[in-house]
Amino acid sequence: MAKVVVVGAGMMGSALCVPLADAGHDVRLVGTHLDDAIIRELRTTRVHPKLRYELPRAVRSYPLTELAEAMEGVDVLGLGVSSAGVRWAAQQLRPFVHAEMPIIMITKGLAFDGRDLRVLPDVLSDELFGPGHTGIEPTAVAGPCIAGELARRVETASVLTGRSRPALERLGELVRTDYYHPRLSSDVVGVEVCAALKNAYALGVALAWGLNERRCGSPGSIAMHNTEAALFAQALIEMRRVVEHCGGDPESVARLPGAGDLYVTCNAGRTGQFGRLLGLGLGRDEAIARMRGATLESLEILQVMRAATTDARGQLAARDLPLLSHLAEVALDDLPVQLPFDRFF
Amino acid sequence: MAKVVVVGAGMMGSALCVPLADAGHDVRLVGTHLDDAIIRELRTTRVHPKLRYELPRAVRSYPLTELAEAMEGVDVLGLGVSSAGVRWAAQQLRPFVHAEMPIIMITKGLAFDGRDLRVLPDVLSDELFGPGHTGIEPTAVAGPCIAGELARRVETASVLTGRSRPALERLGELVRTDYYHPRLSSDVVGVEVCAALKNAYALGVALAWGLNERRCGSPGSIAMHNTEAALFAQALIEMRRVVEHCGGDPESVARLPGAGDLYVTCNAGRTGQFGRLLGLGLGRDEAIARMRGATLESLEILQVMRAATTDARGQLAARDLPLLSHLAEVALDDLPVQLPFDRFF
Numbered sequence A, B: 001m002a003k004v005v006v007v008g009a010g011m012m013g014s015a016l017c018v019p020l021a022d023a024g025h026d027v028r029l030v031g032t033h034l035d036d037a038i039i040r041e042l043r044t045t046r047v048h049p050k051l052r053y054e055l056p057r058a059v060r061s062y063p064l065t066e067l068a069e070a071m072e073g074v075d076v077l078g079l080g081v082s083s084a085g086v087r088w089a090a091q092q093l094r095p096f097v098h099a100e101m102p103i104i105m106i107t108k109g110l111a112f113d114g115r116d117l118r119v120l121p122d123v124l125s126d127e128l129f130g131p132g133h134t135g136i137e138p139t140a141v142a143g144p145c146i147a148g149e150l151a152r153r154v155e156t157a158s159v160l161t162g163r164s165r166p167a168l169e170r171l172g173e174l175v176r177t178d179y180y181h182p183r184l185s186s187d188v189v190g191v192e193v194c195a196a197l198k199n200a201y202a203l204g205v206a207l208a209w210g211l212n213e214r215r216c217g218s219p220g221s222i223a224m225h226n227t228e229a230a231l232f233a234q235a236l237i238e239m240r241r242v243v244e245h246c247g248g249d250p251e252s253v254a255r256l257p258g259a260g261d262l263y264v265t266c267n268a269g270r271t272g273q274f275g276r277l278l279g280l281g282l283g284r285d286e287a288i289a290r291m292r293g294a295t296l297e298s299l300e301i302l303q304v305m306r307a308a309t310t311d312a313r314g315q316l317a318a319r320d321l322p323l324l325s326h327l328a329e330v331a332l333d334d335l336p337v338q339l340p341f342d343r344f345f
Helices: A011-022 A036-045 A064-070 A083-093 A120-129 A147-151 A165-175 A188-214 A225-246 A250-254 A256-266 A269-279 A284-290 A297-310 A322-331 B011-022 B033-045 B064-070 B083-093 B120-129 B147-151 B165-175 B188-214 B225-246 B250-254 B256-266 B269-279 B284-290 B297-310 B322-331
Strands: A003-007 A026-030 A059-062 A076-079 A103-105 A110-112 A117-119 A139-141 A156-161 A180-185 B003-007 B026-030 B059-062 B076-079 B103-105 B110-112 B117-119 B139-141 B156-161 B180-185
Touching: A003 A011, A003 A083, A011 A026, A011 A059, A011 A076, A011 A147, A011 A165, A026 A064, A036 A059, A059 A064, A076 A083, A083 A120, A083 A297, A103 A120, A110 A120, A110 A188, A110 A297, A117 A120, A117 A188, A117 A225, A120 A139, A120 A188, A139 A165, A139 A188, A147 B225, A156 A165, A156 A188, A156 A256, A156 B225, A165 A180, A180 A188, A188 A225, A188 A250, A188 A256, A188 A269, A188 A297, A188 A322, A225 A250, A225 A256, A225 A322, A225 B147, A225 B156, A225 B250, A225 B256, A250 A256, A250 B225, A250 B250, A256 A269, A256 B225, A269 A284, A269 A297, A269 A322, A297 A322, B003 B011, B003 B083, B011 B026, B011 B059, B011 B076, B011 B147, B011 B165, B026 B064, B033 B059, B033 B064, B059 B064, B076 B083, B083 B120, B083 B297, B103 B120, B110 B120, B110 B188, B110 B297, B117 B120, B117 B188, B117 B225, B120 B139, B120 B188, B139 B165, B139 B188, B156 B165, B156 B188, B156 B256, B165 B180, B180 B188, B188 B225, B188 B250, B188 B256, B188 B269, B188 B297, B188 B322, B225 B250, B225 B256, B225 B322, B250 B256, B256 B269, B269 B284, B269 B297, B269 B322, B297 B322
Parallel strands: A003 A026, A003 A076, A026 A059, A076 A103, A103 A139, A156 A180, B003 B026, B003 B076, B026 B059, B076 B103, B103 B139, B156 B180
Antiparallel strands: A110 A117, A139 A156, B110 B117, B139 B156
16 A cells, blocks of 8 residues: 555546555545635545546545645655646645655646757656656656546556656556556657647547538538548647657557547547537637636647747747647637648648 | 449448549449349439438449440449459459459458458459459558548548559549548558458447446446547557558558548447447347348458458467457357456557
8 A cells, every 4th residue: 555645636636546546545635726626525525526526535635735744654646737837836846755756747738948849747857856867757647538437437548658667567556456457658758749739639630520510510420520530640640740759659659648548538528629619610719718717738738839830940840730730720829720631641 | 534433332332423423523323233222212313322312413323234334435443342242243344344444442341361361452353353463453442431421522531542653643633522632542451451440440449338338327528438549549559460460551550541440430330339239238149130231341350350360370360459359259259348458558
């Protein structure tokens, strides 16, 4: 049994507590200052208001003010804050972590530092320990995984990635249950690039749902699945280009981290709904308003990728990513949807 | 304008007539002896009873008895019979074809000759011209393409594959319209192996729909998409193994022919419904009965692959394809669904 602290009581961090508790660990879920209402609800009813599901009794909840108490005797730290909150979280956690502590990054995203695209486990490591850190590098848990399904113990195979094989294997054993099957990968860059980009590309596939409704089609077996499939395939081609640019393993794109995670993200949730609204022809502001404050990771990653592909020094050009570039035009610049099929494949 | 004859008035052959007619060609659709009712209906109302949609006026329909008349002056031949009908079709067509006639194979499947897995364009070429043929080899049109959507002019990007680049480019121009975007590939083996296997693997992904209903889940954003995604990724891994075994290009698996076609097949149609019934726990015979005589390509390809992976001389072993092997156990041997996650990835 390990003492595991998860910081960030959003959907994915909270859902990961379920297999951790089922595997017999002492699990402590710490909310950020944005999670106070969630923690209050969990302490009263154990029902997570966003997951709409009861967490196991073994998961104890703490507000941020009780971080120090929660971190007492911690063996493993999970970080599930928003991608914008990684630096903030590092500041909060620095007093409690040490160089040999296993850390699992749950937050997904990419950062552009003006020269390179960087994956968040590496950003976190720099923030916690400074560049040149020689201890255990943070691992990360990626998709394919819908949080609401993991919380309900749906059979799930997720990628766990890290550069230290022994650390990875220990963490894999830590989280494994009869319904949660971690798949180990040493390709941190490839896995994390896929996990970040899938939100942008799932938005792209979902445009076809809205386009179908716009032409008075209904969902069902005859819709615009052909168009979705073309967008799906183009997404994998472009994800591969970015993975290769960042030095990751292109093979990850055709497997669980890329195709698997994109598949699941296309089939559920807020990214798809947002894409559908844009495909329907709503302007970006109206589409965002209709999402009622839901976190739109797709917008974050489109902004990062726009910065990375327009930088004069970058070798990653927007013209090599025609679908991603068009998604940025639609979701950031409010241009109408006009799929550039002649620039695909 | 070309004179194009499509033999086989099933869904895909008939749907392909739509872009051909829209591109301005003289299109003649010839039914097999199994298509007499379809041809009668087309001649009366122009509505294809399986597509439930009206074909363009430029598509003329012929029963098999009028094959000779339809073939008069033919420039390009399309073959859209069932995979079991390829040899029969070759016998019918042999008097009318010559070595330089461009042929587009629409039928999908693999054949096992007791030693090798063979793609159908090569089987057709042997049947028409004998082994060692030096004329134009048949090309093939593959997915991702739901016939009912193509007939309704949904924007579609499909793979057109052939070994002769000039022939391929001519055919690409022939079928291109503003909504139908052929993507050219010289990887005949990789494309055709993916196109055949996707029916088996889409059945596998759809098992999770039935498993979800069995645990009283409803379709929606929280279902068993995590399980589906794991099956989808495992499918791509196994498709790659078969493509490599057959000498195709593994890159095709991560693109339109593999991931794109599997995506579209998972999202629609009878293969998914059949998989759902098996996932629900129905026995194979009951599941087949519920499909009311629909052609189940998934059963055909599972039988071919079982023969190819159990042959003592084969280097393709069933143990390297754990998902496919389990699908054969469920759909051919009537064993219960028990996903072998520990043998995946």
